Every structure is written in structure tokens, then in C-alpha cells.
Amino acid sequence: MAAKLPKVAYFCMEYALESSFKIYAGGLGILAGDYFKGVKDYGFPMVGIGIRWKQGYGEQVIDKATGRVYDAYKNAEHPFLEDTGVTVKVEIKGRDVAIKVWRVKSHGTDTLYLLDTDLEENDGEARWITGQLYGWFGEERVAQEMVLGIGGVRALQALKLKPDVYHFNEGHALFAGFELMRRRMARGAAFQDALAKTRQEVVFTTHTPIVQGNESHPIERFMYMGANLGLTRAQLERLGGSPFNMTVGALRLSRIANAVADLHRVTANAMWKGVKGRCPIIGITNAIHLPTWVDRKMLDLAAAATTPKRKQALWDRHMENKRRLVAFVEERNGVKLDPEVLTIGFSRRAAPYKRSNFIFTERKFIEPLLKEGRLQIVFSGKAHPLDDNGKAIVEDILDMTRRYPGRVVFLENYDMEIGAMLTRGADIWLNNPRRPKEASGTSGMKAAMNGVLNLSILDGWWPEACRHGINGWKFGDGFESADEAVLDRHDFKAFKKVLSEEVLPVYYGDRARWTDMMTASIQDTREAFGVKRMLDEYYQRMYKRA
Numbered sequence: 001m002a003a004k005l006p007k008v009a010y011f012c013m014e015y016a017l018e019s020s021f022k023i024y025a026g027g028l029g030i031l032a033g034d035y036f037k038g039v040k041d042y043g044f045p046m047v048g049i050g051i052r053w054k055q056g057y058g059e060q061v062i063d064k065a066t067g068r069v070y071d072a073y074k075n076a077e078h079p080f081l082e083d084t085g086v087t088v089k090v091e092i093k094g095r096d097v098a099i100k101v102w103r104v105k106s107h108g109t110d111t112l113y114l115l116d117t118d119l120e121e122n123d124g125e126a127r128w129i130t131g132q133l134y135g136w137f138g139e140e141r142v143a144q145e146m147v148l149g150i151g152g153v154r155a156l157q158a159l160k161l162k163p164d165v166y167h168f169n170e171g172h173a174l175f176a177g178f179e180l181m182r183r184r185m186a187r188g189a190a191f192q193d194a195l196a197k198t199r200q201e202v203v204f205t206t207h208t209p210i211v212q213g214n215e216s217h218p219i220e221r222f223m224y225m226g227a228n229l230g231l232t233r234a235q236l237e238r239l240g241g242s243p244f245n246m247t248v249g250a251l252r253l254s255r256i257a258n259a260v261a262d263l264h265r266v267t268a269n270a271m272w273k274g275v276k277g278r279c280p281i282i283g284i285t286n287a288i289h290l291p292t293w294v295d296r297k298m299l300d301l302a303a304a305a306t307t308p309k310r311k312q313a314l315w316d317r318h319m320e321n322k323r324r325l326v327a328f329v330e331e332r333n334g335v336k337l338d339p340e341v342l343t344i345g346f347s348r349r350a351a352p353y354k355r356s357n358f359i360f361t362e363r364k365f366i367e368p369l370l371k372e373g374r375l376q377i378v379f380s381g382k383a384h385p386l387d388d389n390g391k392a393i394v395e396d397i398l399d400m401t402r403r404y405p406g407r408v409v410f411l412e413n414y415d416m417e418i419g420a421m422l423t424r425g426a427d428i429w430l431n432n433p434r435r436p437k438e439a440s441g442t443s444g445m446k447a448a449m450n451g452v453l454n455l456s457i458l459d460g461w462w463p464e465a466c467r468h469g470i471n472g473w474k475f476g477d478g479f480e481s482a483d484e485a486v487l488d489r490h491d492f493k494a495f496k497k498v499l500s501e502e503v504l505p506v507y508y509g510d511r512a513r514w515t516d517m518m519t520a521s522i523q524d525t526r527e528a529f530g531v532k533r534m535l536d537e538y539y540q541r542m543y544k545r546a
């Protein structure tokens with residue numbers, strides 16, 4: 001089968017392969033890491049291009065004395081890297097920058113190449129291009145993207161890899177498209193022709209329905225940095241507008257694009273409706289790599305949970321996972337949670353639209369539940385290093401941990417290890433973004449397959465999976481409003497109702513039903529949101545030519 005499939009080169013700024021291999025920040029990297037593990041498991045013909053970040057993403061540090069949150073950068077460990085002996089060059093701001101190509105050899109993948117400018121032969125500024133993931137927005141970001149895109153295409157050529165399709169996972173890799181055009185124009189093709197041919201080999205995945213999350217740059221910056229690769233100002237403007245929007249550029253440089261859930265497809269099509277000459281945007285819902293995130297025993301027990309005895313075994317295994325989480329929290333924070341209490345898990349990047357402190361909207365509602373020991377909550381999540389609003393949300397949650405000691409805890413420096421621990425050991429996975437701003441949300445899939453019940457706004461992937469009261473719960477009923485205060489009030493009212501009238505009574509009063517819901521949650525999601533389904537869809541609908 002594999003021989004007939006197109007060969008794909010996948011470009012992404014970050015890959016989450018192992019918790020300790022800190023070349024990732026969050027959801028985008030988790031998706032890319034799981035993608036490559038799936039590629040290896042099922043033998044798909046694909047190579048990846050990424051960056052060997054010297055320091056990775058900022059580590060979240062909480063000052064215990066003041067309760068303030070800040071970011072620290074440390075040099076990352078880089079296990080599993082193998083020297084390919086290949087170096088390529090890209091001209092950035094008038095001088096040649098050398099880029100070394102490493103190959104990742106881990107149990108997760110062996111077809112991923114990482115680019116690195118931290119070399120003796122480069123000047124100090126050039127060495128720092130691959131220094132910090134998402135550390136900057138301006139010129140430094142463009143330099144990073146030139147390394148990924150232009151350096152990536154040149155690395156593939158030097159490695160003698162000849163992909164049929166170039167997949168840009170997010171707009172960061174867009175300059176790869178410029179390099180493909182430059183090659184054609186150097187051989188005599190006119191702009192229109194080079195564009196038409198390049199479009200035939202590029203596909204693109206868009207991830208964020210937040211306008212500000214879609215990066216843009218003044219065209220002048222591309223010109224003086226050399227990112228234009230010979231394209232004129234007018235040509236650049238035709239591709240990405242002015243200022244140049246990376247998503248718009250990618251939508252015009254690709255033959256097809258996808259959003260990462262079906263609702264996100266609708267949102268993205270509306271969002272980019274005005275972009276003339278863009279490619280179609282289809283929906284391919286994200287998925288996860290089961291061996292990385294899901295407790296194999298829970299999968300097996302759910303498949304066999306037909307008798308009361310077997311259902312009990314499923315519950316017992318869940319309690320083991322929960323006690324592991326309780327022990328983990330005690331070790332990290334010195335707080336002893338009670339394994340008998342309904343435990344809500346919430347770990348997400350602290351971005352305002354995700355409303356991480358939503359549950360504290362009405363203190364008179366939540367306070368008695370916490371104080372009477374009916375509920376406990378484990379939080380984790382970093383803010384983007386440059387997002388002060390996000391940091392304020394984290395500080396607010398930290399304030400709640402002091403107000404409700406032993407009932408509300410915050411695990412510092414969210415990473416894959418914490419993610420795995422929480423999506424196995426909680427009872428409930430809470431997700432309360434402002435619809436429709438959550439593109440997909442793979443943590444809910446991890447939870448669902450571990451029998452951790454989703455309690456979620458109908459956003460991202462959840463409308464595709466939710467059977468209310470059977471495999472989890474929804475709240476908010478898909479309500480949307482541009483007025484955030486109206487939306488927040490509406491959603492909180494709905495949340496209160498489902499928590500107090502459904503979740504709490506079932507947890508404390510009907511364990512058999514809870515266990516049946518866990519079983520349904522696992523059974524309903526294990527294939528539909530597993531990486532194999534996703535890869536098959538990408539090959540069938542994106543990579544294969546019509």
C-alpha cells in the first residue's frame with residue numbers, strides 16, 4: 001500500500017515527541033509529534049522538517065513568596081540526535097547563515113530532521129535564530145521562519161529527498177513556498193506560472209480561529225531580510241496582502257487547506273471568505289497517538305466491560321490512575337488530595353479565550369462544593385511568554401489555590417508528563433472556551449480514551465463526539481455571542497446546571513452509570529480520534545492529487 005502513496009514533507013515549528021525533549025510549546029507540537037509517531041507505526045511515506053531549539057519554550061516558574069509567575073529559559077536536552085553531515089545556507093539580512101541538519105532517532109520517529117544555526121561559523125545573532133521557540137514576533141520570527149521554510153527545502157534537496165507534496169503545518173513554513181517558486185523562476189518561469197506549479201505541490205493546515213493568532217509582517221521586513229527570494233513588493237502583496245498575513249499567503253500558495261475539526265472548518269471558511277484566489281478549506285479533525293496518551297488497560301477493560309464484575313475492574317483501574325495523580329500532586333506540590341472526591345482536571349495554555357478561571361465565576365456556587373469536599377480541581381497551564389493577560393489568569397488561579405487549600409491545586413510548568421498524568425487520573429475533563437475559538441482540543445481526546453469524562457462547551461472536536469449523558473456532557477448548547485459578557489453569563493448558567501443536576505448526582509449516586517459512561521467514552525473515541533484515521537484522511541483528501 002505504502003508504495004503507491006505520495007511522499008510528503010511535513011513542516012512544523014515544534015514537535016512534542018517526549019516530555020524531556022523540549023522542542024515543543026503546546027497543541028501544535030503535540031499534534032505534530034503524534035503525527036510522526038503514527039507515521040512510524042503505520043509506515044507512511046513522510047519526512048518532517050523542524051528546528052532544534054537550543055532553549056525550547058519558556059519554562060513557567062512560580063515565585064512561592066510573591067505568587068508571581070515568570071518564564072525561565074534553560075538550554076534544552078537534545079537526546080536522540082544524529083548528525084546527517086549535511087549543512088545548507090540561507091541568506092538572511094545580507095549574510096549567509098549556515099544551517100546544520102540533524103536527524104531525530106527516537107522510538108517515536110526516524111524520519112524527522114531538525115535544523116540548527118547554533119554553529120561556530122555563524123555570528124552571534126545568527127546562532128540565536130534557533131534559540132527560543134516563539135520567543136519573538138518581529139524580525140527574529142521571520143529569521144526563524146526563513147530557516148524552517150527555505151532551509152527546510154534546501155535540506156531536503158541536500159538529503160536527496162524528493163517529496164511529491166509539501167505540507168505546511170501552520171503558516172510558519174510559508175517561505176518554503178517562496179523557495180519552490182524561486183527555483184522555478186530561476187529556470188525561467190514567470191511569476192504566475194511558478195505560482196500555479198508550486199500550488200500543485202503544497203497543502204496547508206490552519207489552526208487558529210483567533211485573528212491575532214494569525215501572524216503578519218510588513219512587506220518591507222521581508223524585502224530587507226531577503227525572505228522575498230526575488231519576489232517583488234507587488235507580487236508579495238498579491239499573495240499575502242499588506243501587511244503580509246502568513247495564513248492568507250499560505251491559503252493562496254496551496255492547492256488545498258484544512259481546518260482541524262468540522263466546526264473549525266466552518267469558522268475558518270467564514271474567517272477567510274474575503275480572500276480572493278485562495279484554496280478550499282476542508283475539515284480533518286485532529287487525533288492522538290494512543291500508545292503515548294492512553295492507558296492500554298483502560299482500553300482493554302472498556303472493550304470487555306459487559307458484566308458487573310468487569311465494570312468494577314474498569315472502575316478499579318481508573319482509581320489506580322487517580323491515586324497515581326494524587327501521589328504526583330503530593331510529590332510536586334506537597335498537597336494531599338482525596339481520591340474519593342470528584343476531581344476536575346483542567347490543563348491548557350492560559351489564553352483569555354480558554355477562560356481557565358471560568359469555574360470561579362460565581363464564588364457562592366463553587367465555594368460550598370469545595371469546602372464541603374464534594375469537588376477538587378487540578379489545574380495546569382502556561383501563558384505565552386509575551387501574554388500578560390494569560391499570566392494574570394494563572395495568578396488568579398494561584399490565588400484560588402491559597403483560598404481553597406487542599407481542594408484547588410496548580411501544577412507548575414505544564415508539559416507532556418503533566419498532560420498525561422491529568423488526562424488519566426481526573427474524573428472529569430473540563431473544557432470551557434468561548435465558542436468557536438477552540439480549533440480542536442486534543443487533550444479532551446486523551447481524557448475520553450482514558451475514561452475521563454468530558455464536560456465541555458460544544459467547541460472544537462467535541463460536537464463530533466458528544467452524546468450528552470452517555471459518553472460525557474456538553475453545556476452552552478452551541479450558543480455564540482460577540483458580546484463576551486453575554487456569552488460568559490450564558491455559559492456559566494449552563495455549566496452550573498449540568499454540574500449540579502447531572503455530574504455530581506451521577507458521580508456520588510450512580511457509580512454503575514458513571515462506569516457505563518466511561519466505557520462509552522472510550523469506545524466512542526478510540527478509533528474516530530486515533531492517529532490512524534487522521535493520517536488516512538490526510539493521504540486520501542489532502543496529499544493524493546485529484
Ligand SMILES: *Cc1c(COP(=O)(O)O)cnc(C)c1O
Pocket residue numbers: 025026027030347348349414415416417419420440441442443444446
Ligand atoms: C494534549 C496537550 C496539549 C493540547 O491540548 P489542548 O486540548 O489543545 O489544550 C497541549 N499541551 C500539552 C502538554 C498536552 O499534553
